[in-house]
Amino acid sequence: MKIGIVCYPTFGxxxxxxxxxxxxxxxxxxxVHFITxxxxxxxxxxNENLFYHEVExxxxxLFEYPPYELALASKMVSVVKNEGLDLLHVHxxxxxxxxxxxxxxxxxxxxxxxxxxxxxxxxxxxxxxxDASYEPVVTFxxxxxxxxxxxxxxxxxxxxxxxxxxxxxxxxxxxxxLEKFKKQKKxxxxxxxxxxxxxxxxxxxxxxxxxxxxxxVHVFNNIHKVVPSKLLMIGDGPERQxxxxxxxxxxxxxxxxxxxxxxxxxxxxxxxxxxLMPSEKESFGLAALEAMACEVPVISSNTGGLPELNIQxxxxxxxNVGDVEDMTRKALFILDKDNLPQFKLNAVARAREFDxxxxxxxxEKYYERVLEKAQALKGLQTS
Numbered sequence: 001m002k003i004g005i006v007c008y009p010t011f012g013x014x015x016x017x018x019x020x021x022x023x024x025x026x027x028x029x030x031x032v033h034f035i036t037x038x039x040x041x042x043x044x045x046x047n048e049n050l051f052y053h054e055v056e057x058x059x060x061x062l063f064e065y066p067p068y069e070l071a072l073a074s075k076m077v078s079v080v081k082n083e084g085l086d087l088l089h090v091h092x093x094x095x096x097x098x099x100x101x102x103x104x105x106x107x108x109x110x111x112x113x114x115x116x117x118x119x120x121x122x123x124x125x126x127x128x129x130x131d132a133s134y135e136p137v138v139t140f141x142x143x144x145x146x147x148x149x150x151x152x153x154x155x156x157x158x159x160x161x162x163x164x165x166x167x168x169x170x171x172x173x174x175x176x177x178l179e180k181f182k183k184q185k186k187x188x189x190x191x192x193x194x195x196x197x198x199x200x201x202x203x204x205x206x207x208x209x210x211x212x213x214x215x216x217v218h219v220f221n222n223i224h225k226v227v228p229s230k231l232l233m234i235g236d237g238p239e240r241q242x243x244x245x246x247x248x249x250x251x252x253x254x255x256x257x258x259x260x261x262x263x264x265x266x267x268x269x270x271x272x273x274x275x276l277m278p279s280e281k282e283s284f285g286l287a288a289l290e291a292m293a294c295e296v297p298v299i300s301s302n303t304g305g306l307p308e309l310n311i312q313x314x315x316x317x318x319x320n321v322g323d324v325e326d327m328t329r330k331a332l333f334i335l336d337k338d339n340l341p342q343f344k345l346n347a348v349a350r351a352r353e354f355d356x357x358x359x360x361x362x363x364e365k366y367y368e369r370v371l372e373k374a375q376a377l378k379g380l381q382t383s
Contacts, residue, residue, distance in 0.1 A: 076103035097141035122283030152305030175359035190271035207237025269294035
């Protein structure tokens, strides 16, 4: 198949999933064309089946903001025509699904029928899509897609609840590349951070309010009072500065390091003992899955898609959003030297269920179904 993938090229979950999916498809012999405004952060060109098409958009005095959606639709039309694509797979409803609909209608005037698969990742539904100014476009774009997938059952339910969706939504969960995310021998790194054998706790996110980064600091502060420990905070965003301030106010700033954005987060996870994800909302919890693949148990909230990933009392524990004391108690239970080894084994065993080799065939079969449906519809329209 020749597949066009439209995504955000950032470190966010949707961009990571889209990029890793495209790379895996290319390894299987499919020709994959990425269409976005800059090269995706995890994209490499070590495969002859991978291509990148940059969306160029200029600012004009007439526009307060550059019209990215129009430029994206035009680029999709160009790539579909020139590369002979079989299918477009757009990740994130806004603006990708609506731009794809526009491109599809333009291509029809050229006698080209291109099916569109839209994958819903989370905030495109739970945050942006609920904005009254975007809701009609989100609803229309989802309903006009030839195929729709979501990354969890919870997100599927919320989409049906929040929008008047007539299309069928298929759940295909997020995945992990266990060749990349696995425990590595980085003992020297652990020794440098925890020279006296302290427990190492990790949090990764985009540091938005929904991630409840302050809860991470408070939970760690409680743990630190009982167990010698260090905390690594990976990522960046609006809550980083307040979190740094809180760590200083609590007197634990010497035990907390803010590392910013890291490419090789798996190297840090390889030496971690516990991962904290107290988010207010997670449609899936990809960062937690990456930690589990590196044999790191998880303390998380029980919201969104997290109960579909983190098994209570097996791979870690879940608590109500904001319940810092309960998270602390459960974290201390895991960190007990008699309990930690089994939790680590359970975490990686669960991660194997989401290996890319297990999930990729689900996407391939779904593409085939969408293409068959599109061919049948095209036959009806031309007969």
